[in-house]
Amino acid sequence: SSSIFQLRLQEFANERGMLANGRPCEPGCRTFFRICLKHYQATFSEGPCTFGNVSTPVLGTNSFVIRDKNSGSGRNPLQLPLNFTWPGTFSLNIQAWHTPGDDLRPETSPGNSLISQIIIQGSLAVGKNWKSDEQNNTLTRLRYSYRVVCSDNYYGDSCSRLCKKRDDHFGHYECQPDGSPSCLPGWTGKYCDQPICLSGCHEQNGYCSKPDECNCRPGWQGPLCNECIPHKGCRHGTCTIPWQCACDEGWGGLFCDQAAA
Numbered sequence: 083s084s085s086i087f088q089l090r091l092q093e094f095a096n097e098r099g100m101l102a103n104g105r106p107c108e109p110g111c112r113t114f115f116r117i118c119l120k121h122y123q124a125t126f127s128e129g130p131c132t133f134g135n136v137s138t139p140v141l142g143t144n145s146f147v148i149r150d151k152n153s154g155s156g157r158n159p160l161q162l163p164l165n166f167t168w169p170g171t172f173s174l175n176i177q178a179w180h181t182p183g184d185d186l187r188p189e190t191s192p193g194n195s196l197i198s199q200i201i202i203q204g205s206l207a208v209g210k211n212w213k214s215d216e217q218n219n220t221l222t223r224l225r226y227s228y229r230v231v232c233s234d235n236y237y238g239d240s241c242s243r244l245c246k247k248r249d250d251h252f253g254h255y256e257c258q259p260d261g262s263p264s265c266l267p268g269w270t271g272k273y274c275d276q277p278i279c280l281s282g283c284h285e286q287n288g289y290c291s292k293p294d295e296c297n298c299r300p301g302w303q304g305p306l307c308n309e310c311i312p313h314k315g316c317r318h319g320t321c322t323i324p325w326q327c328a329c330d331e332g333w334g335g336l337f338c339d340q341a342a343a
Contacts, residue, residue, distance in 0.1 A: 083163030083233050085241035087119055087133065087172070090159040090212065094178065095145040095223040101180060102196045102221075110143040111180040111197055119162050122171035126201045133172065134162040140181065167242045168230055174202040176224065198222040206230055208241055237261025251275075268293025284308045301325060313337070 099107050119133040138160065141148050150158050178197040200217040212227040232241035235257075243261030248254070255263035255274040265274035279288060283296035288307030290297060298307035301324025312319060316327035319338035329338035 083165050084236045084244075085164045085168045085208065085230055085232050087162040087164060087228070087230050088159040089117060089162070089174075089176075089226060089228045090150070091115060091138070091141070091148045091224070091226050093147050093223075093225040094142065096178075096197060096221060097145055098221060099144045100197075100221045101194065102198055103194050105194070107144075107180050107197075112140045112143055112182065113146075113178050113197060114138050114140045114181060116177045116179060117160060117162070118175040118177075120173050120175075121169070122203055122205075123173045124203070126173050126175065126203060133164060136160050136162060140184075163233070164230075167240045168208055170207065170240070171205045172203070174228070176200050176202075176226070178222065178224070198224070200224060208232060208239055280306070282306045315339075 094113060096111055096113065099111050101107060101111070115138045116135070117137070118131040118135045120130070121132050138158075148158055152158075177199040180195045180197055198219060198221065200219075202215070206213065206229070208230050210229070210231060212229050214225075214227040216223065216225045230241075232238070235244060235246040237243045237245055237257065237259065238261050245257035245261040245263060247256045249266060253263070253273045253275050254266040254269040256266065258264045263274055265271075268278050270276050270278055277290050277293045277295065279290035280294050280296040283290065284302070284307045287299050287302040288296045289299065296305065296307055298304070301311050303309050303311050310321040310324045310326065312321040313325045313327040315337045317337055317339040318333040319327040319329045321328060327336070327338050329335070332342050334340050334342050
């Protein structure tokens with residue numbers, strides 16, 4: 083998934099222990115929630131939860147505070163992973179249900195066991211900050227907050243930019259907040275796959291395969307590869323280009339090993 087819609091349920095109040103139809107729960111409303119997230123609708127209608135759905139275990143009876151947790155007994159905040167670019171708008175339906183037993187499948191719930199439901203439609207930008215809300219009706223109150231965050235390795239306003247840090251043959255970089263690569267020290271290039279050679283290393287005569295290195299091409303030597311290698315066997319001569327043997331004063335011959343007369 084490229085982004086995740088997160089819903090944090092915080093507090094639910096049903097002080098009279100009543101169902102939406104006005105009947106009391108016996109002996110109390112054992113409350114769980116069903117969440118439906120879908121595309122924006124000006125008028126919410128029943129139908130597929132196009133962005134996903136999730137249910138909670140029983141979180142309490144009648145009125146209770148909901149703690150953050152991530153275990154086998156439940157998860158809060160609730161997570162709805164999205165396999166598409168976040169469109170910036172949504173519709174959300176939060177339903178509170180009563181169940182007399184532990185089987186929370188929809189087909190096993192009595193049709194008249196709905197406690198309450200709230201519907202939210204609007205826009206929401208990707209970000210770390212939670213958007214808090216509280217909904218009240220005649221019988222119940224729900225306090226909650228929600229947000230959309232990018233999944234690991236996804237960035238940008240709609241979580242559409244993929245960037246995964248790496249340090250291998252294909253690149254050496256971390257990811258900036260906008261998802262663009264930021265080269266690790268010693269590397270450069272569009273994909274941070276070009277090493278930065280030792281400072282002063284001759285551009286033509288030297289090269290490197292890792293940072294701060296200076297390997298000499300044939301015919302050159304020295305720490306910065308700026309010294310030519312004279313002809314093999316050159317005794318009393320120098321060079322300005324590789325394999326040359328320019329004799330010092332007073333010497334001659336192919337290898338500058340013959341004293342001048």
